[in-house]
Amino acid sequence: MSALQEISLNIRNMKQLEYSVLARRTNQIKDELKKGVKKSYREVIDVSWGDPHxxxxxxxxxxxxxxxxCIYPQLMDGDKLMVDVKQRAQMLLRACPGGSVGSYCATAGVPEIVERVSEYITRRDGGVPSHPENIYISSGSQWALTNILKVLVNSEASPRTGVLTPVPCHSTTILSLMALGAEVVPYYLREEQGWALDVEELQRAWGSAKEVCNPVGLYVINPGNPAGYVQSRKSMQEVIRFAAEKRLFLLADEVYQDCVFGEETEFVSYKRALAEMGSPLSDTVELASFxxxxxxxMGECGLRAGYVELVNLDPAVMKHIYSLFSADSCAPVLGQFALDVMTNPPQPGDPSYPLYMKETQHIRTSVAENVRRVEEVINSLPGFSCQPVEGGAFAFPRVFLPPKAIETAKELGMKPDTFYCMRLLEEAGVLSSPGSEYGQQEGTYxxxxxxxxxSEIMEEILRRLSTFHKRFMNEFS
Amino acid sequence: MSALQEISLNIRNMKQLEYSVLARRTNQIKDELKKGVKKSYREVIDVSWGDPHxxxxxxxxxxxxxxxxCIYPQLMDGDKLMVDVKQRAQMLLRACPGGSVGSYCATAGVPEIVERVSEYITRRDGGVPSHPENIYISSGSQWALTNILKVLVNSEASPRTGVLTPVPCHSTTILSLMALGAEVVPYYLREEQGWALDVEELQRAWGSAKEVCNPVGLYVINPGNPAGYVQSRKSMQEVIRFAAEKRLFLLADEVYQDCVFGEETEFVSYKRALAEMGSPLSDTVELASFxxxxxxxMGECGLRAGYVELVNLDPAVMKHIYSLFSADSCAPVLGQFALDVMTNPPQPGDPSYPLYMKETQHIRTSVAENVRRVEEVINSLPGFSCQPVEGGAFAFPRVFLPPKAIETAKELGMKPDTFYCMRLLEEAGVLSSPGSEYGQQEGTYxxxxxxxxxSEIMEEILRRLSTFHKRFMNEFS
Structure with missing residues (x-):
């Protein structure tokens, strides 16, 4: 094992330790419940993942x-399936070698699907053109991100390659960066301003980075994860200007683009914002959007499909990226089909449209209601504060832990917020994850x-959380 | 881009160039045929992939x-599906969080499936125990192999890390090794002995490697790809003793274990061979089987699922491997379900058993017949010779190209066997791939x-190939 591998192993283990303590205890509790051990709840509700199903x-x-x-085309013989379901399935199967989802496809994905994803992006961005040759479908967006990072990060460089990364940030990207030997350069989102991305803070981070590494990339998450902000066009323009000035490659994690809940809030892609700024920025800033x-x-995590669109990359680099993607023979074909539906859902007039609208509206309404209730309930509790959740899949409220709780956690060898999550799990049967997993300003939890x-599950969570939180704060006050 | 990245990019491009010339021409020919251009064939038959569908x-x-x-559980409401299909689907869905294939699962795979794969391995190996904690399900076996190579190969070491690799060898592993900065140490299979793996040749390769790198791994493919040999138990024992003596990690690519066609031929896993050799070998030789x-x-390439089983690894290394696999959230859930069926097919008495047997027997019989015909036809042609195909998915015959053909190829800037494949494609509409893609003894093609x-497609291929080959040999004799 190389020294680098050992270091990254240690950091990974540290990062994973906090959560794995909770996951392990969850499994034990589930076993206890099965064996009839009495608790104040009948099952554990697991909301620690971004996994809707x-x-x-x-x-x-x-x-x-x-x-x-598509899997079992004989199903199309009967009259159980709507005609647009059959048409879509036939169209997708025609695009597969041998007409089977069991065949390999091209490295960048099934060409017809890549084409349709590209058309979707053009529509989404109000006509800003998207080109199929700039799109790679992969086994999930994180796999695509890792491949792009491989191009950016020179693991042998001295000083090391730096990538500006938000705090808080979901841990998968941080783990990828560390595994590649990159320097993670933290920039802090402004919690008190609804987790805003502040360019002055980017400046500060870049300045401090220059002393220890060579910053080449800027990673942004919009809508946010874990913090549920949605960036305004103006904020994005500032970020783009900053990236251009410092010659940073923009890595835009936009996987929650369809999850925007604020009434006045709109998702604008970085690609669109960049195009609208015109030349020379629109021709020069290098961008990858995931x-x-x-x-x-849709929330189809288990199918494993995502894509990256690349903008303004040098042709030689694009060739290198092709090589990297071809190391994985191809993305799962069924996941690619789901991507086709995601980017090309049923349209008014299609037989499946009414049910599709009903189901998606139901999810939208439920989640919007969940968000309203989460903010309402959490902000009414003592020592608990939740910024507006405008998008994404998570609430990331701040807990003002009493000094006695912090001290007890330390005695137990736990981070204070892990201690809080552990007690919430133990006493209320709700599995959440601690802020220390994602990074946070020192002294905040x-x-x-x-x-x-x-909605009924969210009500149950909030009921359990409220009761637990009051008791916890009392115990340690 | 780092120097290493640039070098590996160049080598990759070289490796891919030969085939991509053929693939590009295939697409052009398909377009020409669509436009009504007259050729001696109506469609191109693509047998350049190991992709049965x-x-x-x-x-x-x-x-x-x-x-x-599993995808659409409402299908189970009617009476269209056999009861064992429904039972299997229900069992698999119960193993998914939220009962949906759309949920993430554990890093190593759905625990119940990992368990069942492990039981299958124990049965396959005549009772040699397999432990679920040593198995990782991944997005295809190549992804698992790359992860294991990441542990073996220290990209910063001097001298470089070496891995003994067969010639010929399918190119994906070679590309993975190069991308990781490993030294590919070739050992040549003995074509004239049915592509036998000869320990003396391993000795020679190891000796020559010691001068330029630090050999730590030995990669074996059994049954072979592209050469269709199946190793005997005796040959495996020799390889294991050699690996033990030189302290090499054994990487056993056993993905064609279900494709054995020789009448007297039997697949024995490296794990079984190792266990049968007893202590101290069975307790010490490190092994990964894919x-x-x-x-x-089954041939379900598009679903993307494979697994690795690890034997005799240090617990600290196993922990590191867990970290590497956790970088990819999980393997596609539907692929994992297919893996469950592959390792646990319908049994006598099950309603689906008769059809399952009929379909699998039909494939077995067709392929055995194909193999017989391929050997018969090719060995009857002048300047063409095919070793017995005992297993795997490929024939890899030797073409004795006339000097004039070799010269013409060089004038065209092509490798001689690429030239042959190109002419076969052009004149007969059969897309194969040249031996230079896989490595071969110098001067052989x-x-x-x-x-x-x-079978009817193989007959058509052999008909086209025979006519073409005779004409080609005449033209250049």
Whole structure:
């Protein structure tokens, strides 16, 4: 094992330790409940993942019908499936060698699907053109991100390659950066301003980075994860100007683009914002934008499909990227089909449209209601504060832990917010994850939980959380 | 881009160039045929991949029915599906969080499936115990292999890390080794002895390697790809003793274990061979064995699922491997379900058993017949010679190219066997791949083509190949 591998192993283990303590205890509790051990709850609710189906959200019928028809085309013989389901399945199967989802496809994805994803992006961005040759479909967006990072990060460079990364940030990207030997350069989001991305803070981070590494990339998450902000066009323009000035490659994690809940809030892609700024910025700033079937209303995490669109990259680099993607023979074909449906859902007039609208609207309404209730309930509790959740799949409220709680945690060898999450799990049967997993300003503590649940489950979570939180604060005050 | 990245990029491009010239021309020919350009064939037959469905093999009904039921559980309401299909689907869905294939699962795979794969391995190996904690399910076996190589290969070491690799060898592993900065140490299989793996040749390769790198791994492919040999128990024992003596980690690519055609031929896993040799070897030789749903009779390449089983690894290394696998959130859940069926097919008495047997027997019989015909036809042609194909998915015959053909190829800037493949494509509409893609003894030339096709397609291929080959040899004699 190389020294680098050992270091990254240690850091990974540290990062994973906090959560794995909770996961292990969850499994024990589940076993205890099965054996009839009495607790104040009958089952553990797991909202520690960004995984809607795990949290009780139902899959979309159109997606599943199309996939089932593709898997077992004999299903199309009867009259059980709507005509648009059959047409979609036939179109997708025609695009597969041998007409089977069991065949390999091209490195960048099934060409017809890549084309349709590209058309979707053009529509989404109000006509800003997207080109199929700039799109790679992969086994999830994180795999695509890792491949792009491999191009950016020179693991042998001295000083090391730096990538500016938000705090808080979901841990998968940080782990990828560390595994590649990159320097993670933290910039802090302004919690008190609704987790705003502040360019002055980017400046500060870049300045401090220059002393220890060579910053080449800027990673942004919009809508946020774990913090549920949605960036304004103006904020994005500032970020783009900053990236241009410092010659940073922009890595835009936009996987929650379909999950925007604020009434006045709109998702604008970095690609669109960049195009609207015109030349020379629109011709020069290098950008990679990521999306996935795992997130959004579809929530098909287990199918493993995502894509990256690349903008303004040098042709030689594009060739290198092709090589990197070809190391994985191809993305799962069924996941690619789900991506086709995500980017090309049923349209008004299609037989499946009414049910599709009903199901997606139901999810939207439930999650919007969940968000309203989460903010209402949490902000009414003592020592608990939740910024507006405008998008994404998570609430990331701040817990003002009493000094006695912090001290007790330290005595137990736990981080204070892990201690809080552990007690919440133990006493109320709710599995959330601690802010220390994601990074937070020193001396502040948070918890993260998924808001994409059926409303009745969110009510139950809030009921358990409220009762627990009051008791906890009393105990340690 | 780092120097290393640049070098590996160049080598990759070289490796891919030969084939991509053929693939590009194939697309042009397909377009020409669509536009009505007259040729001696009506469509191109693509046997350049190890992809049975692409080559016309039909998917297995039981696999597809179970997956369709899991994707769209409403299908189980009617009476269209057999009771064992429903039971299997229900069992698999119970193992998923939220009962959905759309949920993430554990890093190593759905625990219940890992357990069942482990039981299968124990049965396969005549009772040699397999432990679920040593198994990782991944997005295809190649992804698992790359992760294991990451542990073995220290990209910063001097001298470089070496891995003994067979010649010929399918190119994906070679590309993975190069991308990680490993030294590929070639050992040549003995074509004239049916592509036998000769320990003396391993000794020679190891000796020559010691001068330029630090050999730590030995990669074996059994059954072979592209060469269709199946190793005997005795040969494996010799290889194991050699690995033990030189302290090499054994990487056993056993993805074609279900594709053995020789009448007297039997697949024995390296794990079983090792266990049978007893202590101290069975307790010390480090081994990774790979398998996949892409290969074998199922041929579900597009679902992307495989696994690795690890034997005799240090617990600290196992912990590191867990970290590497956790970088990819999880393998595609539907692929994992296919893996469950592959390792646990319907049994006598099950309602789906008769059809399952009929379909798998049909594939076995066709491929055995294909192999017989390929050997018969090719060995009857002048300047063409095919070793017995005992297993795997490919024939890899040697073409004795006339000096004039070699000269013409050089004038065209092509490798001689690429020139042969190009002419075969152009004149006969058969897409194969040249031996130079896989490595071969200098001065020898081969072509590789998939033998897993329906029998009538193989007859058509052999008819086209025979006519073409005779004309080609005449032209250049």
């Amino acid at each position: 795990r949290a009780g959200v139902k899959p979309l019928s159109f997606v599943r019908q199309v996939l089932a028809a 999306h996935t079937t795992s997130k959004g209303l 948070h918890i993260r939980f998924c808001i994409m649940t059926p | 692409r080559a016309g093999v039909k998917p297995l009904s039981f696999v597809r029915q179970v997956l369709a039921a 398998h996949t749903t892409s290969k074998g009779l 081969h072509i590789r083509f998939c033998i897993m096709t329906p």
